Amino acid sequence: xxxxxxxxxxxxxxxxxxxxxxxVVLMVAVLPAIPIWLMYGWLVSQSFSGRVxxxxxxxxxxxxxxxxxxSPIAMGEKEYPNIWPITINTLFLALGVAGLVVMVSSLSxxxxxxxxxxxxxxxxxxxxALHAFPSVILLIALFVILNKLGLYGxxxxxxxxxxxxxxxxxxxxATWIIKGFFDAIPWDLEWAALVDGCSRWRVWRSVIIPLxxxxxxxxxxxxxLSGWSExxxxxxxxxxxxxxxxxxxxxxxxxxxxxxxxxxxxxLGLFYAIPTIIFFSVSQKMLLRIYVGGVxx
Amino acid sequence: MVRVTLDNVSKxxxxxxxxxxxxxxxxxxxxxxxxxxxxxxxxxxxxxVAGIYKPTRGRILFDDExxxxxxxxxxxxxxxxxxxxxxxxMTVYDNxxxxxxxxxxxxxxxxxxxxxxxxxxQIDELLGRKPAQLSGGQRQRVALGRALVKExxxxxxxxxxxxxxxxxRILMRAExxxxxxxxxxxxxxxxxxxxxxxxxxxxxxxxxxxxxxQYADPQTLYNKPANLFVAGFxxxxxxxxxxxxxxxxxxxxxxxTPSFKxxxxxxxxxxVASKTSDVILGIRPExxxxxxxxxxxxxxxxxxxxxxxxxRDLLVNVKAGDTLFKILAPADLQLxxxxxxxxxxxxxxxxxxxxxxxxxxx
Numbered sequence: 129x130x131x132x133x134x135x136x137x138x139x140x141x142x143x144x145x146x147x148x149x150x151x152v153v154l155m156v157a158v159l160p161a162i163p164i165w166l167m168y169g170w171l172v173s174q175s176f177s178g179r180v181x182x183x184x185x186x187x188x189x190x191x192x193x194x195x196x197x198x199s200p201i202a203m204g205e206k207e208y209p210n211i212w213p214i215t216i217n218t219l220f221l222a223l224g225v226a227g228l229v230v231m232v233s234s235l236s237x238x239x240x241x242x243x244x245x246x247x248x249x250x251x252x253x254x255x256x257a258l259h260a261f262p263s264v265i266l267l268i269a270l271f272v273i274l275n276k277l278g279l280y281g282x283x284x285x286x287x288x289x290x291x292x293x294x295x296x297x298x299x300x301x302a303t304w305i306i307k308g309f310f311d312a313i314p315w316d317l318e319w320a321a322l323v324d325g326c327s328r329w330r331v332w333r334s335v336i337i338p339l340x341x342x343x344x345x346x347x348x349x350x351x352x353l354s355g356w357s358e359x360x361x362x363x364x365x366x367x368x369x370x371x372x373x374x375x376x377x378x379x380x381x382x383x384x385x386x387x388x389x390x391x392x393x394x395x396l397g398l399f400y401a402i403p404t405i406i407f408f409s410v411s412q413k414m415l416l417r418i419y420v421g422g423v424x425x
Numbered sequence: 426m427v428r429v430t431l432d433n434v435s436k437x438x439x440x441x442x443x444x445x446x447x448x449x450x451x452x453x454x455x456x457x458x459x460x461x462x463x464x465x466x467x468x469x470x471x472x473x474v475a476g477i478y479k480p481t482r483g484r485i486l487f488d489d490e491x492x493x494x495x496x497x498x499x500x501x502x503x504x505x506x507x508x509x510x511x512x513x514x515m516t517v518y519d520n521x522x523x524x525x526x527x528x529x530x531x532x533x534x535x536x537x538x539x540x541x542x543x544x545x546x547q548i549d550e551l552l553g554r555k556p557a558q559l560s561g562g563q564r565q566r567v568a569l570g571r572a573l574v575k576e577x578x579x580x581x582x583x584x585x586x587x588x589x590x591x592x593x594r595i596l597m598r599a600e601x602x603x604x605x606x607x608x609x610x611x612x613x614x615x616x617x618x619x620x621x622x623x624x625x626x627x628x629x630x631x632x633x634x635x636x637x638x639q640y641a642d643p644q645t646l647y648n649k650p651a652n653l654f655v656a657g658f659x660x661x662x663x664x665x666x667x668x669x670x671x672x673x674x675x676x677x678x679x680x681x682t683p684s685f686k687x688x689x690x691x692x693x694x695x696x697v698a699s700k701t702s703d704v705i706l707g708i709r710p711e712x713x714x715x716x717x718x719x720x721x722x723x724x725x726x727x728x729x730x731x732x733x734x735x736x737r738d739l740l741v742n743v744k745a746g747d748t749l750f751k752i753l754a755p756a757d758l759q760l761x762x763x764x765x766x767x768x769x770x771x772x773x774x775x776x777x778x779x780x781x782x783x784x785x786x787x
Contacts, residue, residue, distance in 0.1 A: 319477050320510035322497040323581075324571065325527035338514040 171401075174394035193391035197399075203381055203389050209370050211377075211399075217287060218356060218373040222403075224291035225355030226348045229298045234344055236299070237306030238332055242318070252304075259300040263293075267364055274365060283371050290361045298354055302347045309343030310336065349411050353404055374400045426611050427487040427578045428453045429474060434483035436469050443469040445635045447483070454609045456602070458616055458626035462658070466635040467615045471581050474613060476500050487578065498527070500579075503572030503610075507584040509564045511556040517543075517567050518552040524575040542570045545604075562593045569601075573608070580605070580612040586621060598625055619659050623647070631655050653783040656707050656776060662740060662751050664707045668780065671697045671704055680706050680777075684746020688723045690772050693787050697777050700786055707776035710753040715741060715760070716767040724767035729760050743768060 170180065175193050177186035201208040239245075240252055263270075270293055274280040279289030313336060321331040337344070359375040366372060372380075378396055382388070431449040435442070444466040451457045459467040472478045474485060476497035484493045492500055503524075511520050518539055525535045543549040546566040556564055565585060572580060585601070586594045602625045605612050616622050622629045623643045631638040631646065631654070639651040650656035656664050669682035671694060678694020680687045687706075689697070697704060716724055727743040727750065734740075734756065741752045741760060750768060760766070777787040 314508060314510070316506045316508045316510035317512065319472070319475070319497075320504065320506055320571075321512075321523075322477060323475055323502055323504045324524040325498040325575070327496075327498065330527070335512055 171394050171398055174391055175398050176395075178391065193389075193395040194399075196392060196396060201377075201381075201392075203387055203392065205387070208377060208381065209372070211396075213370060214372050214374060214377050217371055218375075221287060221291055221294070221358060221362070221373055222352045222355035224288070225294045225298060225358075226352040228291065228295035229302045229351035230344055230348045232295070232299050233302035233306045233347060234337065234340070236303045238310050238336065240303065241307045241310035255300040255303060259304075263297055263360060267360070270361075271365065280365060281367060283368055286366055287362075287371055290358070290365060291355070293361055294355055294358055295351070298351045302351060305347055305350075306340065306343050309340040313339055345411060349407050353407065356403060426453050426609060429579055429611060429613070430484075430486040431470070431474070432484040432486060434470070434473060434480045434485060436466070436473060436478055437481045442635050444473070444480075447632075447637055449630055449637065449640065451611055451613060454611055456605050456612045456614065456625060456627045458614045458622035458629045459632060460616055460619060460622040460629050460658075461632035461638075463617055465632045467617075467632050468583055470632070471504075471583055471613060471615050474579065475502055475504055475581055501575070501577050502579045502581055503575060503577035504581040505565075505568045505572050505583065505585045507587055509556075509568040509585075509588075511564055511567055511571070513556055515555075516552065517548065517554050517556070517559070520556070520567055521552075521570045521574050524571060528575065538574055539570075542574045545573075546570050561588050561590075562597070565589060565597065569604075573604075573610075577610065580610045582612065582614045584616055585614075587616075587618070594621075601625065620661065623659070631658060633658075649785070650707075650776065651785055653705060653707075653778045656778065656785075660709060662710050662753070664709050664776070665713075665750050666778075667706045667748055669704065669706060670702045671777075672702070673698060680704070682746070682748060684748045685725050687725055687770070689775075693772075693775065693777065697786050701779050701781070703780040704786065705778045705780050707778060708770045709774060710740065710751045712771040712774035713750065713752045714769040714771070715743075715752060715754050715758065716769050717764075719767075721769070723772075724769045727766055727768050729762055729764045729766060731762055732760050 173186035174180050176189055176191070178188035178190050178192070181187055196211045200210055240248065271280065274286070274289045274293075277289065279285050317335060317339075318331055321335045322328070326334065357375060358373070359379065362373045362376050363379065366376070374396075378393070378400060381393060381396070429449075429451040431447050434444060434447045434449075436444040447466075447470060449457075449470075459470055461467050469478060473480050476492070476495055476499075480493060484491055486492065487500070512523065515523065521539045521542060522535050525538060530538070539552070540549065543552055546569060548563060548566045548570060551559060551563055551567070556567070559567065565588075568585070582601070586597055589597060598621060601614075614622070614626060623646075626643065628640065628642050629646055630640045633654050639646060639655045641649075641651075646655060646659050650659060650664075653666065657666060667682060669680050671689065672679055672681050673694070678689045678691065678698060680689055725745050727745040730742040730744045730749065732739055732741050736756070738756050739754045739758060739760070741754050741758075743750045743752055743766065745768070752768065754760070775787065776785060778785050
């Protein structure tokens, strides 16, 4: 009987411990997220309503705030360019960056992972060091380079220049991420392909790249999003309004202190966040694999 | 099919000498095993034949053609890796078809050959699966299929059985041997398992620390090991190796250790004494007879230390002084720990090695 009683005690203790753990998890993981969810809640309800009660509850449902989708954006006394060319600018920047980053990093990551050459270790350290510089300290130097290349103040070509700069800033980290994926592929697979009759190039294309697709997916999403949200470079180098991107447009609109239209700003913010939301919900698993990595089977 | 010749081949990785001055000729259609402990250079040798590593020195010839600088894809070799190295993103069919696709063989021909090989290896029902859905044995067959489908001149096998369970290993051993004989492909088989090498190969090249120790057929390796390493490596349970010296007393020659003294046959004694006195005596466990009661004067006194029944026979550990002998005895022999017995080595089966050089004298 004594044994049974002590077992019951131990069970109660274990239960209490589990409850305690749950409470701690709730405090650490859930509570801090509440303000963020509240902000998103405000964004959504504000964008669809004329007035918001208590910060999140919508009243008077309307699509009026989304009028920028079909008409020019007028806020205060100023009229901004149509949203669609600006969205296309942003898309061009994001896709350009993603494409360039994937192309270069999948080659450079392979070389750093698989090929023996002089200065390999030095180069890898240098790459990490490169990533340590924030783009803000490079602004002036980059301005000089853009100017010399004749890409400054040239409208669309300036955006091309910014794609090059942004990709250049993203490539080091992407190379490191992809290199990790290449490292996880056993040499045997590569050798087997060589013996089967591949050239080194063909091995890369037919055997190795299909195996690092999760890595390539992750890198392309990251670089797409970083291009999509790029603000500083566009803000600094693009002078003509028709070559603005969404973050810069939103910035300028927030600048209209007196006549600010919160409803439209919320709708615009939500519109801007759509690709991010889509990408993250589609690719969650893939992104997680960056940290898990590896080839199975 | 071709004859493969390794002409004085060496491979160094920085300061590490993986393979040193290897001379090896593999005849057309022959099955040769490279045998040795891990790190002995056998896989490096195989990768050099495949063209994945380039020798630091020396040449590799297929028939009389120098292929040392030829990339792997131009050598027409098939290879099975220890990990099988199947392409995880391709189906079994695509895995086997891959070498043919690279050769730009017409589609119909590819299909015919893939199905033919799959049938030969009894994997024709697995063609639609991915490697992750296969068992170890099935993967091994697929890897073999991929190596064989392009009808290679040389087949290279790198420990292909080491990831299989014991039962399947014995089955596949016979299967691979039969397949090799049937197809007549020159085959190099790397293994650290001496039973595999002995049971499958026509000839075995025993390697240690990057150097070739002996290259001979299994019987010769077993009966006439060229040095201490081969003697100790080949055979299970291993050969008894006992340090001692050879001395002459009243016209007779004795092998003497602090634990016991054993009279050598005269011719052997003379031969050994004329070369050196510090030697190592080797005798296989099955070449010592256990005598209970009186034996002749050449027998060695010992005490049974422990008896290990192996089913078919007994492995008897016997101590003579501080020296431990392992002896294979008939299963029906009644022995007890601590029992005094006599050991009678078969004089014709004695091996004597020079202690300094390790080379066989007798």
